[in-house]
Structure formats: structure tokens, C-alpha cells
Amino acid sequence: MRATPPKAIPPRLWPEAMTRRRLFGFMAAACLAAGLSACDDDDDAARQLQATWTASPQDYAETLPILGAPPPEPQSFQDQSIRHVMRASAGGDTVRVRVSNLFGDDPVTLGGVHIARSMGGASIQATTDTVLRFNGQESVTVPAGQEAWSDETRFSLPPQTDVAVTVYVPQKTPVATLHSQGQQTSSVAAGNALGSETFTPTETRQSYYWVTGIDVRTDDARGVIVAFGDSITDGAASTVDAVNRYPDFLARRIAADPAMKGFSVVNHGIGGNRVLNDVSGPRGVDRFQRDVLGTTGVTHAIILLGINDIGFGAFVPEQAVTADQITAGLQTMVNQAKARNVKVFLGTLLPFKGAFPPYYSQETDAKRLAVNAWIRANTAQAQGIIDFEAATRDPADPLQLRAEYDSGDHLHPNDTGYEAMAQAIELALFR
Template sequence: MNVWAPDAPLAGIYGQTIREFARVSLGGNRIAVRFTNEFGDTPLVFDEVEIAIGGIGGKAAASSGRAVTFGGSRVGTVYPGAPLISDPIELPVAPLSLLAVSYFSSGFMPFHTHHFEAQQTAYVSVPGNFVGSDLMVTQNITTSHYALSSILVEVAQDARAVVCFGDSITDGFGSSIDASARWPDLLAERLATEPGFENVAVLNQGIGGNRLLHDRRGAKALARFDRDVLSLAGATHLILLEGINDILWPRTVLAGPEEAVSAAQMILSYQQLMARARIAGLKVIVGTLMPFEGTRPDLPHGGYYTADKEKVRQAVNRWIRTESNADGLLDFDEVVRDPARPSRLRSDFDCGDHIHPNDRGYRAMADAIPISLLHIKSE
């Protein structure tokens, strides 16, 4: 996503090393790394990059490191507005492995692209090249990620992927840091032990604060859909859970009244995303929007939850349940709402902000997904 100033991002690094961690879904013997500079206006230059099996507390597993090259060179340049994909790397990884990607720049590397709420610790070194070190000397840590975009795994011919596309609830905000407790993580763990689904990857394409129809935290869903869904190799299913921020943000400190959207506008957006997915051959599974009463009443001006906003959520959910013509329905609203007060999250599923689930809530969401919806052929 683009860097938005109120998120207080890391401006960049100078002569330092960053180590980022990410968990792959499927295993394999060869991998590649994708870096991003998609919102930048100057090149990012890597002097050296290495990937290793991840350890605890910022460590890389001893003797597991592999040099990352780009056209045979250790130096890589990520040009503005573009990604950079490495050469294939010989590194056997097991399913659900945590990998550590370390990169060093001897000059200044500015960041205009980041993943703000990654729920995974990244480590920034003191000045120096610690790419090949099992444990580097750390200057600070952050739960945002920067140049690393994805890790690609060479898999069997029959492997395929389920793409989870949404906002911070898909991104896993409110889940425990470094615990891989987002609902897509937990779905991946289910599929890894489900007969017939061992070669089905789960890809998390959630962006915190993302919306269907307006930019700010990441390009709007309608704009980023080709990059974040349709470009992904092997995708057969889309799980769509997006739109609560379109309702929540307007008339608050986050967005003015001119960005308010109606249920009808949101429904048209869903229909467009579904049409584009189906042209690409994906089956579309849509999740209902979850309750948010009580969200951030402490902030200036309030207005995050109102009765009128709740009416929009209910109208959208009625359409999803009865008229969307999706290939599958995930009634996440029913799973996580308080039976005694359906406009609120269950207290035992609430991370504390009254909109994002905690680990237990994300577990309930993942467990509620019928595996039958993820078959290639309709049952």
C-alpha cells in the first residue's frame, strides 16, 4: 500500500539491514522473492539480499541462508512503480514455513510503499550489512513491512490457490503479533491437513483501511484487483470480504461526508469485482460485513458507528445473502456477532476496538468456512 503520513512510517534506511519474516503456504524446493516499489518515485537499490529459514526473535536458522540474485547479480534495483522478482533460489521449504528475507543498502533507501499492519515483526539493524548473520544487531523493530512483497514457491502442477481479498480484518489486525493467527493463516492450516487440499495455497491480500470505492490506505479495491487477485498464478477461488470501511470512515476524522457511499454503490462494486473474477475463471465466495457498533467513540468528532451506517451494512448483507449470485456465502456476520446485540461483536471475539476480532474470533471465522466451497467443481 501507499505510505500515508498519519501512519508514521519508517521514512527509509541508510546503510542498514532490514530483516522481514513471512510464512509460505505451500512447500517446495525452489522459491523466488518479489520486492515492491509500486508507490515510490526513486529507485530502491539492494547491495545484497539473502533468504533463510526463519527463527525466533529476529534470527535466521543457522546455515540455511541462500543468496538472492537478480539476473545473476547480487545487486538489485526496484524501479518506481514496479516490482522486482529474484532469480529462482534452491531452498527446500516445508508447508507453513516461516522465512526470513534480509536486505542491505549502503546508500539511502526511501520507503513510499509499505505494509502498515503486518502483524509480523520486522527488524532494522544498526548501520552495517548483517544480511548473512544469523542474528543481527538491531536498532529498532516494527510491525510494518517495507520492500518485501511476496515469496513465490515452485509447486506441483496440480497446486492452486485461494485468494483472500479485503481490508484489515483479512489482514489480521487485532491478532497476536508473530502468531500467524489471521483467519487466512488459520484457513491455510486447515487445508494443510484436509485430504485433497494439501496442494491448495491461501494468499492473504488484505490491506488495513482499504475501501471499495476510495483511495487512502492502498488503492481502492476496484483499482488494485488486477494486481492483487487476477495476476496471481494458480488462483481458482476468491474470498471477498471488503466494504466495512466504506461505511465506517465517512463523516469522521478519516474521511469527509463527500466520501459517503450508499448500499447501492457498494453492491455495484461487488458486482464489478465478481464479473472480473469470473472472466478470469475464479469462483467467488462473498463474506458478509461484520458488526462495528462501539468503534472508536473516544476519537474527536466520533461518528464511526451511527444508526444510518448500520442500515447500510444491513442492506449490503441482505444483498449478499439473498441476491449476490455468488458461488458461495460466508456469513461472517452471523459467526461473530453478539446474539443479544447483533450490531456488536461478541465480547469474547473482540480484540478491544469493537470492530476487529481477536485470535479466538479469527479462529471462529476460519473454522466456519465450509471446505466444500473450495472444491474446483461445484458439488
């Protein structure tokens, strides 16, 4: 497996106790370093940037969650445009977009990146189409192993709005960095179709290519809740294009609660991800610093991770881990969050009786139960726990998912199950 590339330096978080004078000083320094035109006036500097949408970057060569499977066939784009649709959690009137080449061996050049309001499918509201610039330029070349933020750009974005981010790839460019399990249709068109209102796709995918984050600047920013985990956080088996992952349901609950105004929820789940071993995306203990603590404005984190450490270990004995090793990894992440004054919550692992053997067995389930006992005891001294298992288990057989919550594979919830997970989270935890 390829070594994890150097992590990009994350945006700084300013402690709540920071004085206004120090805040302006840091903002001025940040503006000089970034060359952002939106930082030119004090009104913008006084307001907060916060993440409103994220997708964890993955190495395309390692996206298959089935151990021992051959790498996917090489994929590339040339003189093509890719339109991604994403649901913004929080709103604002200024945006910036991140593009990533973390897993690339060569520089990636994007001939243009646009953002617009989505009208569904591959269509956009043409009057909202906005060019994003990088250091003042419409094109951007991202070196291997690095990421780039666009300049901040005026763009009206209400909360819970679907936006389309379109990228144009002029020269033949192999896919190395993506988010494979988007649960959202991405459309591919020939040529430069960046501002096309009636974008005519030649094919569709369900991945995000190079685009990994959207930040907004707003007067209302109060905090960012990062959902961190595996395919259950990433929304596997939820309805494509319905935005029904558990963090999506949580984001809608927060948006509907006046007391939670100013909070956003972002998703840093990766299907197949584990705490202690690479399999699909870098292992959790390695990517937590970047994907959670590097999220702009992060204040809270929900960790739901470990079931793949248990299940995949049954396929590859040399990668088998104990419950104690899993909880030690979870403890590491809790400690990192607390050191950054990020309030962290641990989620119990969902029941999975009936999942494909030997992923599920009495032996693997015994490990899950041991991990859950450790979480419920809050030995890690997290801010609190979220009992996802209790919210989704079958009362008649607590080792399996409730039938009405089961997507059919006995491991991943369906839309109703994901909604039940979100309902199990007390919003008062974040207030």
C-alpha cells in the same frame, strides 16, 4: 493523493484445459523472457508456480487510516539490513521473491536479498541461508512504479514454515512502498547483515519494506486462495508474531486436511482499505486486478470489504457512499474474477455496534445490513457466500460482536474471533 502507478504485468495463469504441449510452449517462452535458470529442465517446466505468501503494497505517504490526519514523518534506511519474517502457506523446493517500488518516485537499489529458515525473532538457521539473484545479480535496482521478481532458486520450504527474508539497503533510500500492518516483528540492523545468524537488531518494526511476495514451485500445486479485504483480513488486533489472522487459521486448516493438499492461502488485506475511495492503499476496485488476479496461481478469492466505505464516509460527507454504490463496486470485482475463471466468494460484513462514533451509528449500520442482504441474496452470482457476520455476532444482540471475539474496539476480532471466521469457511468450497 498520488495517482496509482502503472500496474506490473501479472504472471499468466494457464487454464486447466491447456494441453501439456501448449503448457511447455508457454513455459519455454516465459523462461526465455525471464532468463530463469530453474527453467532449464523439463521437470521444473512441468511443475507449477504458486504464491505461498503475499503482502499488499501500500504508499507510505497514505498509510494512516484516519482521514484528515497529516502524512507520516518521512522514513528512510541507509547502510542497514531489514529482516522480515513470514509464514509460508504451501511448500516447495524452489522459491522466488518479489520486491516492489510501486509507489516510489525514484529507483530503489537493494544491495542484496537473502532467504533462510527463521528460528524465531531475528535469528535464522544459518545452513539454510540462500542468496537470491535478480537476472543473475545479487543486487537489484527497481525503477519507480515497478516490481521485480528474483530468479528462481533452489530452497527447501515445507508447508507452514516460517522464513526470513533479509534485504540490505546500501544508500540512503526513502521508504515509499511497504505493507504497514504486518502484525509481525521486522528487525533492523546496522550494516550488511544479510547472512548473519545472530542478527542483532538496533530497532524493530511491524511493517514489511519492499518485500511483497514469495512464490514456490512444486509438484503438488492445486490452487491459491486469496483473502482480499481491509484490516479485518489484514489481522488488526491479532497477537503480534502469533500468525493469527483469519487467513492464517484458514491456511492451517487446509494444511491439516489431506484432501486439500496442494492449496495455499495468501493475504491481500490492507488496514483501512475501502471499495470505492483511496484511504490506505489503493481502493479495492483498482487494486483487485493486481493484488488478486495478478497473484501467481490464483484459483479462488474471498472478498471481505466495505465496512470502511460505510464508517469513514461518516467523517467526510463528500466521501459518503450508499449501500448500492458499495455493492456495485463488489459486483465489479466479482465480474473481473469470473472473467478470469477465478472462483469468487463474498463475505458478509461483521457487526460493529459500539465502534467509535460516528463510524458506527444507526445510519451506518443500516448500510451494512443492506450490503449484507445483497450478499446473502447472491445477487452478484458469486461462486458462493461466507457468512462471517453469522459466525461472529452476539446472539443476544446481533448488531455487535460476541464478547469473547471482540478485541475491545468493537470492530476488529481478537485471535479467537479470527479463528471463528476461519472455521465458518467450508473447505469443500475449494475442492
